[in-house]
Amino acid sequence: MKIPNPILTLFILFNPPLVLAIIETCLESVCQDGEPQIRFPFLIKGKHAEPCGYPGFMVSCTQNSQTLLNLPNWGPLKIRTINYAAQQLWVNDPNNCLPKRLISLNLSTSPFRAVYLQQFTFFNCSANLENLVHRYRPIGCLSDSPKYVVFATPSTTVVGHLSSLCHLVARVKVPVQSPFYDQVTSSELGEDLRLSWDSPACGRCESRGGRCGFKSDDTFELDCSGVPSKGRSRISRYAIAICIGVPAMLCFFGVLSCICRWLKVGNHDGPWGHESVADFEALVGSRPTTVSGLDRPTIESYPKIVIGENRRLPKKGEKRCSICLSEYMPKETVKSIPECGHCFHAQCIDEWLPLNASCPICRTSPRKFPQPRARSSP
Structure with a gap:
């Protein structure tokens, strides 16, 4: 209670x-x-x-x-x-007849909502059963009588066909895992329902x-505890390191350049003459080098994979994205680096590679597309 x-x-x-x-x-x-x-x-x-x-x-x-x-x-x-990080859950009917429950679907009084809503039309058909069963997929747990079968479909084409042959049972908006794009056959609606919640907002805490x-205390305010000290993502840490490191290197080499010039002016004929200073500048270098990330066409060319229900990836043992540290979920899109085969969330690796031209796991450097040569003007 x-x-x-x-x-x-x-x-x-x-x-x-x-x-x-x-x-x-x-x-x-x-x-x-x-x-x-x-x-x-x-x-x-x-x-x-x-x-x-x-x-x-x-x-x-x-x-x-x-x-x-x-x-x-x-x-x-x-x-x-x-x-918990995405604030989503997948549910199904404990009695293995989810379509029967969907006819009376009501989420209005619960804290949950659908991630994707798609309208399905239910039909009860008792005529031309052989032809309909051959063409469409009936719902097994609702079609246990030899006298009728039940179909459910999101397709307007199928709805138009069945409306003249069958009895309309109900139109229901179903919280599907992802929208159905099949406009030919009807669905058994046996897959898990995908729900989410907005309150309490704990997703950011869980993702860290x-x-x-x-x-x-005596309030209903939320608290986030147990966040690791290294709670920042790898992208954030590398971005901070670059923002701090590059100016520091420029300042360091600027000071060295001033020292070299001072030695040239103050000791023109002494032991710190032109040759010594020139050798010193050649040893240290006058400009820092920077390593850029990959270009967008190269990143877009990498193969994408939609994770199935078994959540298996080409490389065995990969259960979570090494960039955001979140576990892979069904229907999510991942992208693999061809040179090493390691997979990551598509959004994560798209943000990583423009800053770092290497795999976050094995540090393999992917190959860039050759850039087209600039044409000279006539």
Whole structure:
């Protein structure tokens, strides 16, 4: 049972020592090995106290150790995956008949929303079954009778065809993982639903390696703890190093140049004459060299891969992006460097390579496209 906010406020005001003790023990937990890790803003009923989670994010463990999220006016859904940094989760029906649940879909009273919404039209067909089943894909768990089958489709073409042959059941906006572009066949709608939440806003804390939760005072303000000291991304660290290092090198060589000129003027005929100073300048150098990153055409030519449900990449063992340190999720786009085969989030490597012409993992230097020669004017 969810405690209303005023009651929780009174609980915090009159029991601060107890609340502090509870917050210190709000550790992540699982229903069983292999199930998603549950931590703030989620909490497991019976394993976590109320202050360990956010209102509306309570989950429960079934007798067979499934992790269920209970949504108001819609019932329980099995949690498949949670991405705390992106503030997204993937859910499905614990009874393996998600389309049946979608007909009564209602997210209005929950803290969750759809990442992608696409309208599906459901049809109940009892005539010309052989031809329809051969052409379209029926929903198996709703088509268990030999007298009728059920189809669902986002295609306006298929809707126009089935409208004259079948009975319209419902039109539902479904929170799909990604939009369907198939305009020929209907869908079984068996894939996980992709949901997200806006509040509490803990994504930035999680992406930095920290843990989000309530502050240990009498407010509902959030606190981010446990952020590693090296919380900056590699791109940020290299950018800071370049911004500080390049001016410092220019200043250093400027001082050396002034010293050399002073020695030339003050000791023209002495042991620090022209030849000695010239040798010194040749040894040290007069200008720093800079290494530029790759050009945009070269970066755009690298192959892209859309991660599947098994989250496997060409190189075994790669489970997270080495630039942003976030785990790869289904339907995300990654890009690989041809010379070494290492993969990264497409956005991450697109920001990295213009600054550093090397692989962030093995330091291999990718080849640049040859630049076209400038034509001389007639």
